[in-house]
Amino acid sequence: MIFPDNVGFPIGEHGAIPHYYMLEIHYDNPALIEGLRFESGLAMYYTDELRPIDAGIIALGQMVDVGLTVPPMTDNFKVVGHCSPECTRTGIRPEGITVFASMQHSHKSG
Numbered sequence: 001m002i003f004p005d006n007v008g009f010p011i012g013e014h015g016a017i018p019h020y021y022m023l024e025i026h027y028d029n030p031a032l033i034e035g036l037r038f039e040s041g042l043a044m045y046y047t048d049e050l051r052p053i054d055a056g057i058i059a060l061g062q063m064v065d066v067g068l069t070v071p072p073m074t075d076n077f078k079v080v081g082h083c084s085p086e087c088t089r090t091g092i093r094p095e096g097i098t099v100f101a102s103m104q105h106s107h108k109s110g
Contacts, residue, residue, distance in 0.1 A: 001101050008051030058091060
């Protein structure tokens with residue numbers, strides 16, 4: 001993910017900002033194939049020049065539930081989620097947010 005030039009992700013500030021970050025990578029080898037290799041990488045750049053806009057992460061979607069399991073041989077499967085105004089009022093400032101990237105997370109169903 002490449003941030004816009006005026007956006008940065010705060011690291012190490014006091015208050016509600018975390019003092020560490022964790023990278024989580026999911027690997028899957030359901031057939032238990034021996035010797036299977038997967039290569040990935042990460043380049044993270046740090047600067048002490050603060051950006052005028054702080055980036056953040058918001059997770060939206062359904063809780064993991066057996067009802068989200070897509071039946072075999074299904075051509076069309078619909079999931080509907082709702083987020084009440086109370087939900088967004090808690091995590092989104094009154095002036096709103098600007099979304100500049102997204103990531104889908106669906107494990108084997110994706």
